[in-house]
Amino acid sequence: MSEIVNKVAGSSLITINLEEYFPKEIMAFDLKQFLFMELILKEKDYRTALKEFDLLPFKDKEVALHCSTDAIIPHWAYMLAATHLAPHTSQVYFSSPDDLKKELLIKNIRSIKAEDFTDKRMVIKGCGEEDMDASAYVEITKKLLPVAKSIMYGEPCSTVPIYKQARQPK
Numbered sequence: 001m002s003e004i005v006n007k008v009a010g011s012s013l014i015t016i017n018l019e020e021y022f023p024k025e026i027m028a029f030d031l032k033q034f035l036f037m038e039l040i041l042k043e044k045d046y047r048t049a050l051k052e053f054d055l056l057p058f059k060d061k062e063v064a065l066h067c068s069t070d071a072i073i074p075h076w077a078y079m080l081a082a083t084h085l086a087p088h089t090s091q092v093y094f095s096s097p098d099d100l101k102k103e104l105l106i107k108n109i110r111s112i113k114a115e116d117f118t119d120k121r122m123v124i125k126g127c128g129e130e131d132m133d134a135s136a137y138v139e140i141t142k143k144l145l146p147v148a149k150s151i152m153y154g155e156p157c158s159t160v161p162i163y164k165q166a167r168q169p170k
Contacts, residue, residue, distance in 0.1 A: 014117065017125040018136050021112075022030050023104035027058050029085060031067040031077060039071045050080060055088045062102040063089045074079040102133050109139045118147045124162075126154045 032038055033045050063085055065071050078094060085092045093100050122144055124137060137153070144151055145163060152159035 013121050013123050013152075015123045015156060016140060017108070017128065018105070018132055019125075019128045019130050020138060021136075022099055022130050022132075023062060025061045026097055026100055026104070027089075029058065029063050029064050029065045029081060029092075031065075031073055031081065032069045032071070032078055033065055035067075035069065035071055038069050041071070041073060041077055042115060046077065047080070050084050051099045052082070055085065058089050060088075060090050062100065062104060063092045064095045064097040065092055066094070066096050068096075068166070080091035102135060105133070105136050106139050109136060109143060112140075112143055114143050114147045117144055119149045119165075120147075121150045121152075121165065122148045123152045123154065123156050123159055 015051065031041075034041070034049050036045070037043050065078060065081055065085065082092050082094075091142065093103070124140055141151060148163065149165050150161070151163040152161055154160050
């Protein structure tokens with residue numbers, strides 16, 4: 001009886017799971033909660049509400065400052081919210097939570113040291129728990145293209161070839 005050999009485990013493939021670069025601590029700060037009838041910003045009420053608002057849950061978090069309604073919000077209202085949030089948070093962004101996740105994911109991918117993958121055979125994992133935007137796959141491809149021996153998409157047991165380094169003449 002022949003022994004079953006796991007060729008994937010014995011291969012030199014390196015798998016990159018983009019979920020490992022997904023931002024973990026994003027909080028949303030929605031101005032909708034400060035609006036009268038979710039439409040109108042009353043300056044005096046807004047200033048009072050901001051002063052009384054509990055910012056403890058936002059401590060050291062990345063915060064997406066946005067308004068989820070179609071209300072017309074003056075720019076100073078976002079500025080005022082940012083002044084209250086900034087001393088308590090890791091960073092405040094004017095962004096929807098989903099756009100901020102995508103922006104931080106791209107930022108994290110760009111921070112990868114490409115030289116660590118020089119002449120390596122790479123598999124970019126295709127499935128996972130998080131809904132991954134295509135921009136993340138484009139960004140990791142751009143990052144690895146100058147150094148990788150090959151880039152594939154999917155799982156090590158079933159990949160789609162994306163790039164293979166041209167062989168150098170001997």
